[in-house]
Amino acid sequence: MKDLLFTVEDNVAKITLNRPDSLNAFSSEMIELWINALETVRDSNNIRVLVLKGNGRAFCSGGDVKSMVKGEGFIKNDGSDDLVSTALNRKNSLWKKVQRIPLLLQEIDKPVIAVLHGAAFGAGFDMSLACDIRIAGKSTKISESYLNVGIVPGDGGAWFLPRFVGIDKALDLLWTRRVLSAEEAEEMGLVTKVVEDNQLQEFVDQYVESLSNGPQVAIRFTKRAVYQGLNIDLCTSLDMVSSAMGIVTEHEDYQEGVKAIIEKRKPDFS
Known part of the structure; x- marks a missing residue:
């Protein structure tokens, strides 16, 4: 083995x-x-x-x-x-x-x-x-x-x-x-x-x-934001996170998540 x-x-x-x-x-x-x-x-x-x-x-x-x-x-x-x-x-x-x-x-x-x-x-x-x-x-x-x-x-x-x-x-x-x-x-x-x-x-x-089963793009951007935030100042971190927010809100996971909340069901991020 x-x-x-x-x-x-x-x-x-x-x-x-x-x-x-x-x-x-x-x-x-x-x-x-x-x-x-x-x-x-x-x-x-x-x-x-x-x-x-x-x-x-x-x-x-x-x-x-x-x-x-x-x-x-x-x-x-x-x-x-x-x-x-x-x-x-x-x-x-x-x-x-x-x-x-x-x-x-x-x-x-x-x-x-x-x-x-x-x-x-x-x-x-x-x-x-x-x-x-x-x-x-x-x-x-x-x-x-x-x-x-x-x-x-x-x-x-x-x-x-x-x-x-x-x-x-x-x-x-x-x-x-x-x-x-x-x-x-x-x-x-x-x-x-x-x-x-x-x-x-x-x-x-x-x-x-x-x-x-979670929203993969948002999960990965979140991980990056946390680790990168350890080595930069607040202003830089917020600037980076706002860029990530712009990207994830164009992704289909965001649309599915919002729709699921409105329809009171579990989101499907597959």
Whole structure:
């Protein structure tokens, strides 16, 4: 079986991390397939929602420590792109491979949902922070565990965490490596929703269906407006949003939505 599974059905794409025996720790194959899948989602007009999850007992434990001990890293050593020979090659390997994942996730203008269960540690959890929504089973455990093996948060944690919880709490989580329960993570704003483990799949399916059946152009413009608004002033944001409003109100989804309200029925955005 491949280390990552990618499927598209009914306009919903699913990326499944598939190394259950290693708690879905990263491998070279997984990273390469992940990049390819994200590029497909980004570029496809037929995909409406992306769901990211893990097989087995955990969402993702991050880097594969066993392969690090062997001197292999989690990227193949082919002589030019590796994590073992020189500092420069280690840097370039991260930039070309695993760091492409958060960057690509930020390029996707469709809803991206991370489904967490079991362990979500280190870079595994940080990849979920690059998603739009994080839905966790109640038994999920979360930790910024980089310092356990003496490394820095090289996969986005140092950028994402302060934006969610502030500088002091971000450093506290990174320095102490303490393990958070799903409820604690939700209270800190790191998890969007916590549900009972046996209800997780049903809740996610309903959540994804509501997004997939929504007005797609408006959903994507809304996502862009929220993320772009983090880096611009209010006047610029309003200017951009007014342009988006001009576009969406010419779209058939707007006409259908208004008509449905007048006729007191559920809109059909298919």
